[in-house]
Amino acid sequence: MNEYTGIAASPGISIGKSYLYIEKEYSTPIYDIPEAEIKSEHERFQGAVNKATEEIKKLQNQENKALSKEESRLMDSHILLLNDPDIKSKIVKNLQEKKKNVEWILIQVIEENIQKLNALDDDYLRERATDLVDISQRILRHLLFKKRESLADIKEEVIVVANSLLPSDILVMNKKMVIGLVTDTGSRTSHISILAKSLGIPAVVGLSDLSGQVVPGDEIIVDGNKGKVIVQPDKKLKHLYIRNKEKWKAREIKLLDMKELPAITLDGKTVKLKANIEFPEELESVISHGADGIGLYRSEFIFIKPLIFPSEEEQFIEYRNVLEVMGKKSVCIRTLDYGGEKITSAFREKIEENPILGWRAVRFYISHPEVLKTQVRALLRASAYGNLKIMFPMISGAGELEKVLVMVEEVKCDLKKNRIEFNENIEIGIMIEVPSAALTSDILKSYVDFFSIGTNDLIQYTIAVDRGNERVAYLYDPFHPAVLRLIKMIIKEGKEAGIDVEMCGEMAGNVYTTVILLGLGLEIFSMSSFRIPKVKKIIRSISFEDARKLTETIMNLSHADKIEETIKTWMEEHLDFDLD
Ligand code: PEP
Ligand code: MG
Numbered sequence: 001m002n003e004y005t006g007i008a009a010s011p012g013i014s015i016g017k018s019y020l021y022i023e024k025e026y027s028t029p030i031y032d033i034p035e036a037e038i039k040s041e042h043e044r045f046q047g048a049v050n051k052a053t054e055e056i057k058k059l060q061n062q063e064n065k066a067l068s069k070e071e072s073r074l075m076d077s078h079i080l081l082l083n084d085p086d087i088k089s090k091i092v093k094n095l096q097e098k099k100k101n102v103e104w105i106l107i108q109v110i111e112e113n114i115q116k117l118n119a120l121d122d123d124y125l126r127e128r129a130t131d132l133v134d135i136s137q138r139i140l141r142h143l144l145f146k147k148r149e150s151l152a153d154i155k156e157e158v159i160v161v162a163n164s165l166l167p168s169d170i171l172v173m174n175k176k177m178v179i180g181l182v183t184d185t186g187s188r189t190s191h192i193s194i195l196a197k198s199l200g201i202p203a204v205v206g207l208s209d210l211s212g213q214v215v216p217g218d219e220i221i222v223d224g225n226k227g228k229v230i231v232q233p234d235k236k237l238k239h240l241y242i243r244n245k246e247k248w249k250a251r252e253i254k255l256l257d258m259k260e261l262p263a264i265t266l267d268g269k270t271v272k273l274k275a276n277i278e279f280p281e282e283l284e285s286v287i288s289h290g291a292d293g294i295g296l297y298r299s300e301f302i303f304i305k306p307l308i309f310p311s312e313e314e315q316f317i318e319y320r321n322v323l324e325v326m327g328k329k330s331v332c333i334r335t336l337d338y339g340g341e342k343i344t345s346a347f348r349e350k351i352e353e354n355p356i357l358g359w360r361a362v363r364f365y366i367s368h369p370e371v372l373k374t375q376v377r378a379l380l381r382a383s384a385y386g387n388l389k390i391m392f393p394m395i396s397g398a399g400e401l402e403k404v405l406v407m408v409e410e411v412k413c414d415l416k417k418n419r420i421e422f423n424e425n426i427e428i429g430i431m432i433e434v435p436s437a438a439l440t441s442d443i444l445k446s447y448v449d450f451f452s453i454g455t456n457d458l459i460q461y462t463i464a465v466d467r468g469n470e471r472v473a474y475l476y477d478p479f480h481p482a483v484l485r486l487i488k489m490i491i492k493e494g495k496e497a498g499i500d501v502e503m504c505g506e507m508a509g510n511v512y513t514t515v516i517l518l519g520l521g522l523e524i525f526s527m528s529s530f531r532i533p534k535v536k537k538i539i540r541s542i543s544f545e546d547a548r549k550l551t552e553t554i555m556n557l558s559h560a561d562k563i564e565e566t567i568k569t570w571m572e573e574h575l576d577f578d579l580d
Contacts, residue, residue, distance in 0.1 A: 001234050004207055007186070007473060008227035009193035011530070012202035013245040014180035015238065018218045018231075019158035021151060021165070022211060028140065030104040038095050045091055045102045048142035052135070053082050059152055059172075073310060074171075081135050087113070103143050110136040154178060159220045163211045170195045171301070180222035182229050184211050187476060189456040189506050190468035194298075196224075197528045198278045200285070204229050206470030251578075255533035259290035263536045269544035271518065273536055274330075274526040276504055280318065283325045285529045290536075293330040295452065295526020296391075296504035297322065299375070300337050309371055315378035323386025332389040332452070332502075332526075334431065335375050338364040356466060361394035362404060369407055376411045383423035391452055395430045398443050405447065433457035433505070438486040445497035452526070453490055455505025459483050478507045479560040479567075484516065488555065491521045502526055511579050512567060514538045519551025534579070541575055 033041050056075045081087075087109060094105045114129040151160065151173030159180035160173070170192065178201060186192050186205030196203035202224030214220070214231055221230040221241050225248065230237060264270045274295030275286040286294060302310055302318055310318075323331055339360035352358040365372035379390050390408075395401050408428065415422050430447075432438050433454030441451065455478060460467040462482050465475040477483070487503075494501035502524035507513050509527025514535050517525065525535060550570055557563050571579070 001237065002213065002231045004210055004213075004229045004231070006182070006204040006207035006210070006227050006229060007188050007193075007470065008224055009186065009188055009190075009205040010181070010196035010201060010203035011224045011248075012200070013224065013241055013248060014159060014202045014222045015241060015245070016157055016159045016179050016220065018161045018214050018216060018220045019154060019178075020211065020214060020216045021160050021162040021169075028103045028107050029101060031101050033095070033099050033101055035099065038099065041095055041102045042092060044143065045106065045139075048139045049082055049088075051142045052138045053079055055138070056082075059150075078131065078135050078138075081131055082139070103140060106136060106139060106143075151178070159222055161211050161214045161220070165192050167191050167195060167301070170199070175199055175201075180220070180224075181205075182207060182210060182220070182222055184208055185468070185470055187467055187470055187473040189459075189476070194276075194506075194528075195278060197530075198276075198282055200530065206473055208470065252530070252533075255537065256288065256290075258533050258536050258540070259288070261290075261536070261540070263292075263539045265518070265539055265542060265544040265547070267543040267545055269518075271522070271539060272524045273532045273539075274332075274502070274504075274524065275529040275532065276509075276526050277529075280322055280325075282529065283322065286326075289529040289532045291329075291529055291532055293332075293387075294322070294326060295332050295502050295508075295524065297331060297333045298337065299333055299335060303336055303338070309374070312374045312378045312381075315375060316381050319379055319382035319388070320385045323382055323388055326386060328387055330387045330389055332391050332429070332504075333379060334391045334393055335361075335372060335379075336364075337361045337393040338371075356460070362392060362396075362400055363394070365407070366400075366403055372404070373407055373411050376408055377415065380411060380415055380422040380426065381420060383426045384421040388423065389427040389429060389450065391429045391431060391450075393431045393454070394434060394457070395432075395444070396434045396436045397440055398447070401430060401444060401447055429500075429502075431457075431504070432490050433461070435462050435486065438490050441490045441493040445493050445499055448499065450500040450502060451490055451494045453487060453501065453503040453505060453508075455483070455487070455503065455507035458486060458505065459507075462486060477560045477564075478510060478513055479563040481555075481558060481560065481563070484520070484555060484563070487517070487522075488520050495521065500524060509535060511535060511538060512564070512571070515542065515547045515567060515571065516551050516554060516563075518542075518544060519547035519549075519554075537577065538571075538575065541577075546574070 056079050060072060060075050090109045091105055094109060095102060098105060110132050114132055117129045151169055154174045154177045157177050157179050159182065160178050162183050164185040165183055181196050181201055181203040183192060183205045184207050190205065193203060193205055202222045204222055204224055204227050207229060210229060218231050219233065221233050262270055263273045272292040274293045275291035276296040277286060277294055278298050278301045302315065319333060339355055339358060379388065382388060392404050427449035429450035429452055430444065431454040432441060432451050437444060438458065456467055459476055459478060463475055463480055465472045467476060491501050501522065503517065503522055504526040508525040509531035511534055518539065527535065554563050554566055557566065
């Protein structure tokens with residue numbers, strides 16, 4: 001039995017067999033082909049393409065797995081690429097000229113195409129290199145008779161153990177069969193953790209080298225509440241965890257009793273608790289946890305990794321569905337946060353040395369206005385069907401915001417010209433997640449109807465600590481005085497301007513920061529829906545005046561750990577229930 005400690009990424013306890021998922025590179029052989037075998041070499045290639053195409057189609061038609069539109073679109077785009085006539089004719093030509101085996105020819109052709117894409121002055125097309133790598137690996141696997149390993153193929157309940165996972169791995173995985181996730185890399189706010197939470201799968205990340213210590217089929221306990229992983233537990237510990245799992249579930253169910261109650265402090269201050277979602281499938285959980293609306297719908301998961309972005313119509317239907325389910329409650333949809341950690345690309349390092357500080361979100365719209373305009377048009381059209389708010393990510397200053405707002409105006413004018421219905425008074429807001437935006441919130445407030453504080457990125461950029469890097473995860477601290485000062489400033493500026501200030505970063509759902517945020521005057525919190533009951537319970541158990549006084553003391557402290565300790569002690573004294 002071995003016990004490992006990582007970062008508690010998604011709560012809950014799972015016990016099951018390990019499924020090792022380590023991405024492998026395929027080495028490509030090179031050898032000469034006699035003239036007489038060129039034809040059969042070409043047939044071998046075509047056979048591998050056919051098998052790869054069939055493989056994708058089978059994935060699309062799996063009975064036990066309803067594919068989301070984005071998954072299906074990604075697969076359609078790969079089928080198109082697999083059968084690209086240009087690539088095929090280059091393979092034939094190179095086979096005849098170079099007389100080498102087709103695996104080697106394929107790699108040459110793909111690399112040549114990738115170089116051409118990378119040389120273009122069009123970042124969007126350059127990103128398409130990823131899809132070429134993906135399909136070439138798929139063909140190679142068939143040429144080399146390697147068995148395809150995919151999280152989509154999982155047929156029995158397992159705990160996935162990986163060195164790292166991409167958001168697209170989670171999108172395609174057989175979600176019904178994956179009961180736990182553990183990864184060597186990652187942090188509490190990396191996108192894998194956020195996705196695991198939204199799917200309700202217990203997860204522990206940042207385990208350094210766990211994937212090297214586990215054998216497929218090992219029994220594993222994942223404790224997503226405490227960040228612990230136990231490999232091959234003994235009987236006694238396993239029974240203890242079975243009991244803990246039942247107790248935890250019972251507590252979570254009991255918390256749902258508060259669903260209809262307002263989030264009101266003992267001295268009568270009411271706040272709103274909204275939900276963050278990544279997939280429309282989460283709406284049921286949003287409603288069952290009693291959310292006051294959706295404070296963040298991360299729309300990039302509709303877009304992730306397709307060759308062609310979803311059309312206006314496809315987006316419109318998706319957004320309208322969410323609005324119709326939520327009825328009168330507000331739904332804030334964030335426009336595509338392209339780039340950074342979210343877009344998967346084996347070749348990204350060649351394109352961008354530092355994607356977190358690179359061509360992300362609003363910076364992408366400026367070189368691709370058609371992508372933003374299509375999305376805004378779909379959103380505005382959907383606004384006629386519910387209470388929609390639109391929000392832009394990664395704004396770093398007024399100049400950038402003005403450019404985006406001009407695009408919104410252009411779309412609005414066009415819709416009016418064509419007599420297409422939309423809510424002309426729709427609220428438009430921005431995420432404050434870059435320190436330069438926080439520091440200029442006094443300027444930005446005059447442009448928008450609301451701010452939403454994105455603490456996941458705000459902490460990353462303020463403390464200069466990569467939110468996905470487990471080595472520096474100890475530095476990633478919501479209690480850092482710099483972070484708290486920026487939050488205080490944003491709330492103050494928003495209030496002075498009379499606009500709403502919401503928070504949709506993970507800090508809004510962190511039970512240890514609820515009191516400070518309340519004390520700083522935050523009135524709208526948005527978090528993973530399962531966190532809502534616990535945060536509500538805290539709010540209903542304390543007085544706003546006490547929270548304000550505590551916050552005043554804390555804001556004078558110089559060290560993050562002292563702040564954290566002071567709050568935890570205060571909570572122990574004021575709350576009589578378990579926070580885990
Ligand atoms: C944030 O940065 O706090 C946020 C909510 O956005 P994301 O986690 O999607 O970057
Ligand atoms: Mg962000």
